[in-house]
Amino acid sequence: MTQMATMHRDRYKWIALTNTTLGMFMATINSSIILISLPAIFRGIGINPLSPGNVGYLLWLLMGYLLITAVLVISLGRLGDIVGRVRIFNFGFAVFSVASVLLAIDPFRGGSGALWLVLWRLVQGVGGAMLFANSSAILVDAFPADQRGFAMGVNQVAAIGGSFVGLIAGGLLSIVDWRLVFWVSVPFGLLGTIWGYVSLRDNGIRSPAKIDWWGNLTFAVGLTSLLVAIVYGIEPYGTHSMGWTSPRVLTALVVGVIFLSVFFVIETRVVAPMFNLRLFKIRAFFMGSAAGLLAAIARGGLQFMLIIWLQGIWLPLHGFSYADTPLWAGIFLLPLTVGFLFAGPISGYLSDRHGARILSTTGLMVFALSFVGLLTVPTNFAYWIFAVLVFLNGVGGGMFSAPNAAAIMNSVPADQRGGAAGIQAAFMNTGMVLSIGIFFSLMIVGLTKTLPTAMFKGLRAHGVALSQAHHLASLPAVGSLFSSFLGYNPLKNLLGSQSLANVSHVQWTTLTGKHFFPNLLQSPFHHGLIIVFTVAIAMSVVGALFSAFRGERFINLQHSVAQHAGELAEISGAVPGEIALEGEVVR
16 A cells, blocks of 8 residues: 555656646746737737837836746745645636636737737736745645655746747747737646646645735735836936936836835744745745746846847847747747756756755856856857857756745645745736836946937938937837847837938938948947956856855755744743744755
8 A cells, every 4th residue: 555655656756747847838938928029919919119108118018027927926836735735726727727828819909909818918917926825836746755856846947948948839830820929828727727727736734724815905005006117117218318307217226115114024923924935934935936037037138138148139130030040049048948957957867956045056057157158259159169258158058947836845844835835926027027127227328328329320320300310219129129039120220210311222221221230239238248257257256155155065954934933932831923844954
């Protein structure tokens, strides 16, 4: 009987791994697939995303999914601890599938069509949050402590690798039909929903408790306000290249800080908090979480900058049309994905035997060194050098992510795994949104100092009238940045709205061709890239320091926070609420 139970348990862990990996892969593909597909989607519904009135649609389609998942994952992870992780996970598959169908059948055009997509994209994010919040906890429940690193490695590879696979999938599918970008998730969602309900079981430890409604409300309002401020902070405002000084952004920032401050006060006083601050007393949890947040911000910034680099400069200079650059950007970034796929599972397997500290710390240092290498190559680089550097970046990311995730989940009591997984998913998704705000802002600052002069001189040299050249050169740099990011020819978009009777056909062809704007952008972009990657290097190094100070390999063997605190109090005579959580150090 014991042997049969062991065989059944061994079989179930692989079922849990494949099902949760499918969920994470699908959720993260959808976080990036739209990056490449946006031009085709907007053409399909008949609007120009770069028109002033449509920039909001662009930003919300780009960031709404990430925002909603970042806001909800902690609440949904804690809810999984209370009512069952598998139940929430399976419901997430169903919500995701329904939202994908409704996105694909968008019946409207113009602004109404864009609003339909934004709203159902947010609903899709709710389903994604349910998957993000509980997959890690389900894995930790299913696998023994000495195999969790490998399992988390596979899961992390699916999560982060999916974000890069989405770039290629979006490029390929949007060429055929933009609706396929959403339809592609439906069969996987239906498979995951049915398979999950049939095969997954809730064998984790639940912690019956009242839902922390005030904590959920204040956290949702606070984090949403901060992330919304980031979304609108990178939009132009008046005569400013960005909107960080606009009343709307400043108000959102103030509201966010106030509500999050109230949230942290609430969490210290309720019996069953949604965000268990006591987990941060666990050294391995705190250090690993801090390192993970910094790595997520740096990785998100890298992804966006590399896409702009390839689509706005390198690919056009090498003969690719702007319409084709989104697809080829995903293809040329494959070495990054391969590096992560190579290092993730191996590092997770090794961390089961040797712990996370050396692997994760080394991984973040390799990650930082790859940024240094990217700063040394010219903007119009030889591809093999670029491929080696982004491969090393992927290797460094894989070395860090899987061991770090396993170490964090091993460090918490069994009844807190859903909440802990939600916190980690929130850090990852919040890091992505923060990276967009931070790195886009830094790049725009760099471009604003150098691009106007370069553009003015270039336009004048090719026959554009003085007043028109001055006007175009003074436009916010964010417009050119988004054009490059979306695979549009920025000058064709800008010049199309101007009267160019004094420009000859030859000059027009040169100005709107493949080489003029990329050559114009090379030097200003590299100036901005120095600022961006220097910040990314600093974040990676600080993250490596957090990782190095996580301590020896640590596995928390307790079933619950209350039990563990009570046991320690009985031995020491201390007040249970003041006990820092501990566990077993495995050497």
